Amino acid sequence: MAESTGLVINLTESLLVQVVNDIRRGVIALEPGFNLNLNISYAHLADGSFDTFIDTRAPVFAAQGITLVFEITERENIDLSDAIARKITHIKNSGTLIALDDFGTVFSNLAFIANLRPDSIKIDRMFIRQISQDVATPLIDCVIDMAKRMNILTTAEGVEYDYQVDYLKNNQIDCLQGYFFSRPLSFNDFIVFLNKHAV
Template sequence: MINLLNLRTRMNARFARYFSGRFNASVNALRTAIAQRQIVPFYQPFMDAGTGQIAGIEVLARWRHPLYGAVSPDAFIPLAEQHDLIVPLTHLLMQQVIADLQDQIHRFPVGTYICINISAQNCLDPGFEYDTRDMLSKFTANQSHVVVEITERHPLHFTPQLSNWFAALRQANISLALDDFGTGYSNLSYISALNPEFIKIDKLFVSQIGVSEDTRLVDSVIDLAKNMHLKIIAEGVETQAQADYLRRKQIDFMQGYYFCKPLPASELIHQVIAGGRVLVS
C-alpha cells in the first residue's frame, strides 16, 4: 500500500526545491525574514583527511521561506550585500549558532573549527568582532576555534584601519581563512596582508580531479599553501577519486557532498553523537 503521507511529504519537498530555485527575493521580504528570524544556519562538516573524523563545520545561511522552503544563499546573500543587510543578517546567524551549539559543543571533537563567512561589509564592524569573541567564549568547553572565512565576492581595500581590525581578531585567537582561493580577487598580497591560517581550495579546481589528467592548477595551489605553512581545506569534494587524490597530496581537510551535505543543527548533532564520523551521503 502506498504511504500517502510520505508521498505528500516528498512532493512538498520537490515543490519547495523547484520554486526556491526560481525565487526572486525582494529587499522588503529579506528585511522581514531577518526580523522574523527566518534566516537560519545550516552546518556542513569538513573532515580530517587523515582520520576521517569531523574536524570542523562551516556555517551556511538558509532562508526558511514560509512558501518556498529552504532558499539557497545564492538567492539572497548578494541582495543583502547590495542593500546593507549583510551585517544584521550575519549577527542573526551567529546568535543562532550559539543557541544551536552552546549546550552540545561538548559532544564535538576537541578543537573543532567553527567557520563563519563574512563579506567586505562585515569588516570594521565592531559588532562582528564582539559576536566572534562571544562565540569563542561560549564554546570553550571543547577548546573550539572560531575561523573567519574571507569571501572573494568583493575586493578588500587594505587600509591601516582594516589591517588593525584583522589584527584584533587574531589577537583574540580568531583564525582567518581565505575562501575560494584563486577564483576571485585574491592574490599573493592577500596572503601577506591577512596572514591567514587556512586556504580553501575552490571546488572549481577540485572538480577537475578525475575528469582531466591535467591537475597542475590544483597541485600548484596545494604546493603554494604548503610552502607558506598554511592549512588546506579542499571544497566541493564529490567523488572517491577526488578524495583519494587529495589524500595522496597530504592536504589537511576535505569538505563536500561526498562526505556530507549541509545539515540543520539537529541532524548535525545526531551525526556527531553517532560516532564522530559523517557518512558519505
C-alpha cells in the same frame, strides 16, 4: 541585498546566537578545538562595530571550547587598507582563525595571502572539478605545496567523487569538504551525523 543594506551584520549576529543556544542545549559533545567556520562579508569586516562584535563573540565560543574561523572570500572587492590590516590583527589576537575562501577565483591571491595572513585557504571547487582519473592537475599540487611552505592549512571544496578524495589525500591536502561526505544538514541532523562518524 543583505550586504548592501547592512542587514548582513544583524543576520550574522543572529546566526551566532542560534549556534550558541544550540550548543548550550547539551545535546552534543564537541571535542576541544572543534572548528566553527562562518562566512564574514567585507561589509561587516569594514563596519565600525566589527571590533565590538569580535570582543563580544570570540570569548563565548572560546568558553565552549570551540575555535571560531572567519571565512573571507576573494570574490569580494576588499580594500586591503591599514584599517583592514588592523582588524585582521584584532581577529587573530582574539584567538579567531582566518580562512581565505574561494581561493584562486580572482587575480589578487598573493596580495590576499600577504595582507590577510590566513591560517587556511579553501581551494575553490572550480579547480577540484578538474581532477579526473586520467589527467594530472599540477595547479592544485602547486597551491598545496605553496600553502605547506607557508604553514597554511588547505581545504578542498566541492569534493564529490572517490577518485578526487584519493587524489587529494595522496597530495597531502589537509581537509576535504563536499557532497561526497554530506549535503548541508540541520543542527539536529548534524548531531546524528557526527555521532555516527565519531572516532
